[in-house]
Amino acid sequence: MLNILVCVKQVPDVNLVKIDPVTGSLIRKGVPAILNPLDANALEAAVRVKERVGGTVTVITMGPDQAEEALRECLAAGADRAVLLSDRAFANADTLATSYVIVTAARLLGEFDLIFCGKESLDGATGQMASQLAERFDASQLSSVLSLPEIDEEDKTVTAERELAGGVETAQALMPCLMTVEKANYRPRIPNLKSWKASRRAEILRYNSATIPGLDPAQIGDPGSPTKVPRTYPPEKGAGGEMIRTGSAAKDVEALLGRIADKL
Amino acid sequence: MNKAEYKDMWVYIEHDGTEIRKVSLELLCEARKLCDAAGEKLAAVLVGELPESEVQKILECGAEKLIRVSGAGLERFSVDAYTELFTQLCRKYKPSAVLVGGTIDGRDFAPRFACRLPTGCTSDATQLVYDPKTGDIEFIEPAVGGKMMAVITVPFVRPQVGTIRPGTFKYVPGGARGCETIEERFDFPIEKIRTRALSFRADEYDESLNIADAEVIVCVGNGLKGADALPRYRELAVLLGGKLGCTRPVFDRGVLPYKLVIGQSGVVVKPKLYLAFGVSGAVNHVTGITDSDTIVAVNRDPEAAIFGYCTYGIVGDMDEVCDAMIAQLKARA
Numbered sequence: 010m011l012n013i014l015v016c017v018k019q020v021p022d023v024n025l026v027k028i029d030p031v032t033g034s035l036i037r038k039g040v041p042a043i044l045n046p047l048d049a050n051a052l053e054a055a056v057r058v059k060e061r062v063g064g065t066v067t068v069i070t071m072g073p074d075q076a077e078e079a080l081r082e083c084l085a086a087g088a089d090r091a092v093l094l095s096d097r098a099f100a101n102a103d104t105l106a107t108s109y110v111i112v113t114a115a116r117l118l119g120e121f122d123l124i125f126c127g128k129e130s131l132d133g134a135t136g137q138m139a140s141q142l143a144e145r146f147d148a149s150q151l152s153s154v155l156s157l158p159e160i161d162e163e164d165k166t167v168t169a170e171r172e173l174a175g176g177v178e179t180a181q182a183l184m185p186c187l188m189t190v191e192k193a194n195y196r197p198r199i200p201n202l203k204s205w206k207a208s209r210r211a212e213i214l215r216y217n218s219a220t221i222p223g224l225d226p227a228q229i230g231d232p233g234s235p236t237k238v239p240r241t242y243p244p245e246k247g248a249g250g251e252m253i254r255t256g257s258a259a260k261d262v263e264a265l266l267g268r269i270a271d272k273l
Numbered sequence: 274m275n276k277a278e279y280k281d282m283w284v285y286i287e288h289d290g291t292e293i294r295k296v297s298l299e300l301l302c303e304a305r306k307l308c309d310a311a312g313e314k315l316a317a318v319l320v321g322e323l324p325e326s327e328v329q330k331i332l333e334c335g336a337e338k339l340i341r342v343s344g345a346g347l348e349r350f351s352v353d354a355y356t357e358l359f360t361q362l363c364r365k366y367k368p369s370a371v372l373v374g375g376t377i378d379g380r381d382f383a384p385r386f387a388c389r390l391p392t393g394c395t396s397d398a399t400q401l402v403y404d405p406k407t408g409d410i411e412f413i414e415p416a417v418g419g420k421m422m423a424v425i426t427v428p429f430v431r432p433q434v435g436t437i438r439p440g441t442f443k444y445v446p447g448g449a450r451g452c453e454t455i456e457e458r459f460d461f462p463i464e465k466i467r468t469r470a471l472s473f474r475a476d477e478y479d480e481s482l483n484i485a486d487a488e489v490i491v492c493v494g495n496g497l498k499g500a501d502a503l504p505r506y507r508e509l510a511v512l513l514g515g516k517l518g519c520t521r522p523v524f525d526r527g528v529l530p531y532k533l534v535i536g537q538s539g540v541v542v543k544p545k546l547y548l549a550f551g552v553s554g555a556v557n558h559v560t561g562i563t564d565s566d567t568i569v570a571v572n573r574d575p576e577a578a579i580f581g582y583c584t585y586g587i588v589g590d591m592d593e594v595c596d597a598m599i600a601q602l603k604a605r606a
Contacts, residue, residue: 023418024495024522035417046525104384105391132417134538135396137384140352144388149467150352152381168471173377176475183467192531235393235430241416241423244556247581250568254588261587262597265569266605268585272489272546272567273513273602 011064011160014121015055015088016111016142017048019072019079020132028243044079047127049086051190053197054157055125056087062160065089067118071099071110077213085200085208092118096217098230104137106233112145114221118214122184123158123167124148128191143187151180154188157195276408279431281338282308282370285359286319286331287379293327296374296439301334303401303442304372307410310403313369314338318362320347320355333446339454340366346461351468352382354461359386361459368432370410375436387434393427394434397537399441399560409433415537419555440541441560481516482532489515489546490565492535494558494579495522496551496572496591503528505595506550512602518542520558536561550591554579571595 019042027036055066068083070076071094080091094114102110115121124146129136143150151158151169155177158169168181169188200208218224227233251268253261266273282304287294301317308315316338317331331339340362346354359382363371373383375397387394398412409426410433416423427433484490491510497503497519510517519529521538535542536558543564550571552558559582562568570583571594580586587594 021417023420026417026420028420035421103393105388105393108388134416135384136380137394137396140381140384141388141394143352144356144385150381150385151468152377173473176473178473179471181469181471186467235391235427236395237426237428238423239426241421244415244419244422244559244578246578247559247583249581250570250583250585252580252586252588258587258589258593259597259601261589262594262601265585265587266598266601269546269567269569 011059011062011122011162012119013055013059013064013066014115014124015048015052015066015068015083016124016126016138017052017068017070017079017083018045018127018130019043019070019076020045020130023131042075042078044082045127045130047129047191049127049197050193051125051127052083052086052088053195054154054188054190054193055123056198057157057195058123058160059087061157062162064122067092067121069111069115070094071102071107080213081208081211084211085205086198087204090214091211092214092216094216094221098218098226101231101234102229103234103236104135104141105235106229108138108141108145109228109233110221110224112142113224114216115146117216117221120185121146122186123160124185124187126187126189128153128189139187139189146185146187148185148187149182150187151182152189153191155192155194158188274430276369276431279367279369281314281316281366281368282311283316283318283340283368283372283432284336285371285373285379286317286323287374287376288319288321288323288327290322291324291327293323293330294374294376294439295444296376296437298330298334298444298446299439299442300372300374300437301331301336302445302447303437304370305335305447307370307401307403310405311369311408316340316368318342320358330446332449332452335447335450336452337450339452340457341454342457342459344459344461346463346466347459349470350378351466352385353466353468355382356385356389357461358459360389362457363390363432370433370435373434373436375438379436383434383436390432392430392432392434394436395425395427396436397438398425398435399537399556401435410435415556415560419557419559422556438537441537482530484516484518484533484535484542485540487516487542488544489513489548490518490535490542490544491515491548491550492518492520492552492562493523493529493550493591494520494552496553497523497528498592500528502592505592505599509548509595509599509602512599513546515544515546520552520555549579549583550595552579553577554582
């Protein structure tokens with residue numbers, strides 16, 4: 010029986026995020042929060058492994074209360090239990106502080122044989138979480154896993170195909186193993202109505218900084234984050250080129266082709 | 274932590290035993306500028322054997338120290354061995370910064386040794402600026418899908434670790450400066466390496482997916498109505514003797530493969546002619562096309578950021594403009 014963990018994140022749909030032209034800050038209002046798309050692939054891999062060899066899938070996230078919605082989505086798609094780590098003290102955490110909270114809390118739930126993560130989040134997109142989670146779990150690490158992993162419970166190994174530059178590598182790792190998933194050669198399932206309804210009623214395990222024993226306040230949130238973001242600003246607009254405006258597409262194209270004739 | 278104890282900026286030299294990965298040389302050249310600004314020394318960390326002609330390239334980038342590491346367990350890259358190696362080296366030599374190419378291996382082990390030390394790690398900066406007031410490097414990177422730029426620093430801890438994507442900086446060697454070689458022996462117990470490669474299957478070569486050196490590129494952005502609208506762009510690319518590419522959201526939608534993604538998280542291109550259809554101009558994408566000779570942008574939104582970067586711009590329906598272009602090119606032929 011494998012104990013499988015999937016680490017997920019709720020993210021704003023960045024394609025819909027706008028920037029306030031005056032302050033340069035993000036306008037999150039009205040932007041839907043979604044389960045990070047690559048995390049859905051990671052969950053699917055975990056659930057399929059469970060269905061094949063047996064085990065339980067736990068899904069964990071750190072975030073505000075509304076991140077519960079992303080967890081329920083995971084429950085509907087086959088996760089067995091869900092854990093929400095939520096506390097104001099966790100805010101402004103970088104990957105080092107976030108991985109610390111997640112792994113400290115996850116250890117309360119048992120020892121995990123397999124850990125799955127999406128390769129990166131849509132919003133932060135540092136792609137660093139997986140390596141730092143693996144470090145804190147003291148797990149082996151296989152990134153860019155393309156296929157469903159083969160598990161050998163006796164040898165405690167996992168074998169999977171990884172997508173590298175220019176080809177596909179078959180690699181083997183000792184468990185516990187953390188795998189990151191980007192694109193996959195399988196598709197995440199669409200939950201049926203019954204599992205969707207069940208996920209609405211399911212209980213979510215909740216932890217905060219006071220209920221995770223031994224959590225070091227110096228290692229969480231802003232104090233625990235060695236990277237800082239002193240400022241942000243809107244990208245510089247380019248100086249711009251010549252706009253061709255003749256009033257019709259055909260004439261615009263004609264004018265354009267004249268200007269780029271030497272390139273054709 | 275006393276930051277003043279931490280000196281020298283390091284670049285990890287990634288190589289395959291015969292050749293250095295270009296990103297490592299790019300980072301050497303960029304770190305050279307940072308070192309000049311900071312009054313620090315540039316050091317290259319080389320693990321394993323490499324032909325002298327390749328080592329010479331490191332020196333030509335102005336490295337003042339070459340840390341050559343040899344030992345058991347390092348013959349092939351593994352996250353386990355290289356994480357421990359860099360943890361130990363950083364503790365011993367106390368560099369102020371460690372820059373690592375944002376390759377698959379680099380992105381696997383750099384955040385991990387940063388966590389073990391522990392220190393801060395940044396990824397995918399597109400600019401590096403040394404701030405003389407604080408002595409910190411500003412890692413400036415596009416955030417939130419390129420809608421804003423974020424300045425990231427590691428103000429209280431050292432070293433400052435960063436992974437940087439290939440193609441972000443230019444490989445322009447500034448000349449050798451005289452370099453001290455430091456031999457370092459490090460053995461990692463082979464039984465502690467928990468991963469191994471069993472086999473490798475090279476991709477079948479598909480010329481249409483090799484866009485890095487294309488002279489003409491037709492790029493479709495998120496304005497693309499769907500896969501149904503795609504054939505006209507393929508046709509235009511063929512007519513122009515070029516190749517089709519796309520922006521990240523088009524890949525996210527499952528319309529085109531990842532190898533065709535142009536920009537920071539994909540391929541950096543430098544064609545003579547770059548035609549962007551329905552591309553908004555997010556900075557993640559724009560960083561991948563700035564070396565193009567001529568950029569043509571077609572977008573329905575006159576305020577689209579891409580018009581700020583183009584040579585010529587047309588406001589209009591992308592499909593309509595593409596069709597007109599095909600018709601006129603065919604009429605000329």
